[in-house]
Amino acid sequence: MTTPQITIYNALTGEIITRDMNAKELAQFEADKAQELKQAEAEAKAEAAAQVRKQIVLDRLGITKDELQTLLG
């Protein structure tokens, strides 16, 4: 697996450096990745729970999702 790359552009001098991330940068990048994964999982879980709650209500009402959309439209 290749080491993630970082590009540093100095807007004052125009100097561009592209290199492998150092240990500190890599640790932060891995933390960023973990945070995004955690966030995505939480959002997916919340979305799935919302769908279950919606279906429970639809079942109580005895209508389908499309029929609900028609009513709300």
Place this chain on the structure above:
Amino acid sequence: MTTPFPFVAAQVLTASELNSITNLPSSTKTTSYTFTVANAGGRVIMNAAGSTTLTVNTSIFSAGDVVEISNIGAGVTTVTAGTATVSSAGPLAVPQYGGGRLVFTSASAAIYYPSAVTVAAPAASGLTFISTTNLSGNQTNITNCFSTTYTHYEVRFSNFACGGVINMRYGTSGTPDTGSNYCNYQLYVDSSSVGQGGYRFDDTSHCLISNGSAVRGNSLFLSVSSPFESVKTTFAVNACGTSGANSFGSLSSGLVNTSTSYTDLVLVFPSGPVTSGTVSIYGLAKA
């Protein structure tokens, strides 16, 4: 010690006075001034905090007379034609530590030869281009893009493609701020679902785009307010692009809950490296 000028008949010239021939008689002025014949062959030094004028009138000097001008004050001094004519190929405004030479061609006309130092042009109004760079890798740091010159900045992303998430944080002198001070508010809509809204407090970065799969975008308009000032920096972003068969749009805003002065913009692509795209930064003129 200066060499007596004009030297008159029967006057005694001492050795030290003669040796001072390269030491121009100088006269410092702290307010606007009109040249007199006593300034011929000498130097007028302006030292004023505000703007001043140096006025040239007719029938004071003769052809061949020279007056040196220098400005050591913060205020710009302007060589001004009073009743005489003043011609110049350069600017008549003399900035601090600038100067020039006034050479009379007649009693009523002079030519001003300014030094190479000129008054800086006022900053252009509207947006001023600062930099553009290609996005690459998993992180792009743009250093020294924020300064005291501007308060507000516009950042435009073009034709970018990346793994689905673009995060942003700020930095100072090359060191990103990874503290848990970033607050985010986001509205997101794509062509396969209804809209979603969300917020994050105490995050370690701002989120510009958050998509579950790879994205391509043609537009991402980012506004950053007061990054260099020691106040809470705020941002607002409007992004639009495609992700697989779907298109999406998102609006986000947020702030950094700390009053830190930043010089750098840091873009992180945690869900996959950016494979194309450019980012351009513009400063919004203060006046």
